[in-house]
Amino acid sequence: MKKIKVAVAGLGRIGKILLKNLSRNFPEIKVVAAMDIFDESKEISDEFGVSVFMKDFDELLAVPELDAVVICSPTDTHADYVVKAAKAGKQIFCEKPLDLSLERVKEVLQIVEESGVKLMLGFNRRFDPEFKKIKQLVLNDAVGDPQIIKITSRDPGPPPVSYIKVSGGMFLDMTIHDFDMARYIAGKQVKEVFAKGAVMVDPEIGKAGDIDTAVITLTFEDDTMAVIDNCRKAVYGYDQRLEVFGSKGMAQAENNFPNNHKLYTESGISGDLPLHFFLERYDASYNQEIREFIDALVSGSEMPVNGEDGLLSIAIGLAAKKSVEEGRPVQIDEILI
Numbered sequence: 001m002k003k004i005k006v007a008v009a010g011l012g013r014i015g016k017i018l019l020k021n022l023s024r025n026f027p028e029i030k031v032v033a034a035m036d037i038f039d040e041s042k043e044i045s046d047e048f049g050v051s052v053f054m055k056d057f058d059e060l061l062a063v064p065e066l067d068a069v070v071i072c073s074p075t076d077t078h079a080d081y082v083v084k085a086a087k088a089g090k091q092i093f094c095e096k097p098l099d100l101s102l103e104r105v106k107e108v109l110q111i112v113e114e115s116g117v118k119l120m121l122g123f124n125r126r127f128d129p130e131f132k133k134i135k136q137l138v139l140n141d142a143v144g145d146p147q148i149i150k151i152t153s154r155d156p157g158p159p160p161v162s163y164i165k166v167s168g169g170m171f172l173d174m175t176i177h178d179f180d181m182a183r184y185i186a187g188k189q190v191k192e193v194f195a196k197g198a199v200m201v202d203p204e205i206g207k208a209g210d211i212d213t214a215v216i217t218l219t220f221e222d223d224t225m226a227v228i229d230n231c232r233k234a235v236y237g238y239d240q241r242l243e244v245f246g247s248k249g250m251a252q253a254e255n256n257f258p259n260n261h262k263l264y265t266e267s268g269i270s271g272d273l274p275l276h277f278f279l280e281r282y283d284a285s286y287n288q289e290i291r292e293f294i295d296a297l298v299s300g301s302e303m304p305v306n307g308e309d310g311l312l313s314i315a316i317g318l319a320a321k322k323s324v325e326e327g328r329p330v331q332i333d334e335i336l337i
């Protein structure tokens with residue numbers, strides 16, 4: 001069977017894990033090239049047996065018989081790279097978010113559509129086994145009609161302020177995953193966003209124009225509600241929980257731990273802290289998202305996370321930002337017009 005030829009752009013935290021999965025876990029594909037603007041990244045390319053390393057995205061696209069690109073470079077490169085790849089007729093997997101500007105995202109999606117290539121966005125949490133199970137329970141009507149979706153999403157510690165300054169802010173960088181998860185679980189469209197945000201972890205984050213703690217309420221078109229709570233720092237580690245409460249019951253996904261040991265003594269009960277951060281906690285999801293990307297390429301079916309999902313999560317993020325700034329609920333139509 002002819003292998004699907006894939007190239008990876010950006011070999012940082014996320015690029016490295018996707019390159020590892022692509023090069024080791026999918027016999028039906030061959031990673032033919034990798035690129036990064038830093039020379040040192042060639043070592044990562046070599047580590048996973050990718051012999052062609054380059055520093056320019058146009059050169060990457062010119063690799064003979066290339067079928068697909070996996071874009072893991074910084075956010076401000078996504079829109080340009082997706083446009084170039086689409087115009088070159090390559091299938092595309094791109095990390096979130098597509099861009100920080102809704103106008104630019106709309107332009108990019110138009111070009112992708114005209115080119116006829118497929119685009120999948122890296123909302124990996126949809127592919128987490130625990131959250132997939134919750135989604136399945138909702139689809140099976142095990143919890144009845146969902147009324148309240150609760151998402152707790154707290155990081156073990158904030159990224160450097162230099163990262164925060166170019167991240168687009170907490171809603172577009174971090175909460176965007178939770179917005180997508182709420183949409184995925186509800187299977188409906190958000191109509192209203194009401195958010196409160198504060199700086200409670202590090203004043204430097206505030207000086208950089210961002211917040212580090214937030215509570216967001218989403219209201220869906222049928223009045224189902226989702227409550228998301230976020231913080232850039234939880235002293236006990238990465239806190240990732242999901243709950244769906246409905247007319248027939250409740251489904252919960254708790255944190256994942258490195259082991260299930262508990263120590264019971266006269267002073268109390270203790271155990272390990274949750275898996276440290278996203279690379280550990282969502283390890284399985286990074287493999288499964290690529291599995292489903294390849295399956296969709298081979299079968300010609302819809303991508304499991306498409307451009308519209310990317311656009312709507314950004315719209316919700318922008319609505320949340322506006323809600324904090326103006327201290328009022330914001331209708332999604334105010335953002336999407």
Ligand SMILES: NC(=O)c1ccc[n+]([C@@H]2O[C@H](COP(=O)([O-])OP(=O)(O)OC[C@H]3O[C@@H](n4cnc5c(N)ncnc54)[C@H](O)[C@@H]3O)[C@@H](O)[C@H]2O)c1
Nearest residue numbers: 010011012013014015036037038072073074075077095096
């Ligand atoms: N889905 C997830 O769970 C998840 C997690 C983290 C980051 N992300 C997203 O992935 C993207 C990368 O984040 P990261 O944490 O891996 O960042 P990172 O800083 O660790 O890595 C970025 C890499 O891209 C390289 N790079 C810089 N400019 C480039 C360019 N013009 N072309 C190609 N490569 C370039 C850098 O040298 C670096 O190796 C971001 O858009 C981020 O939002 C997604």
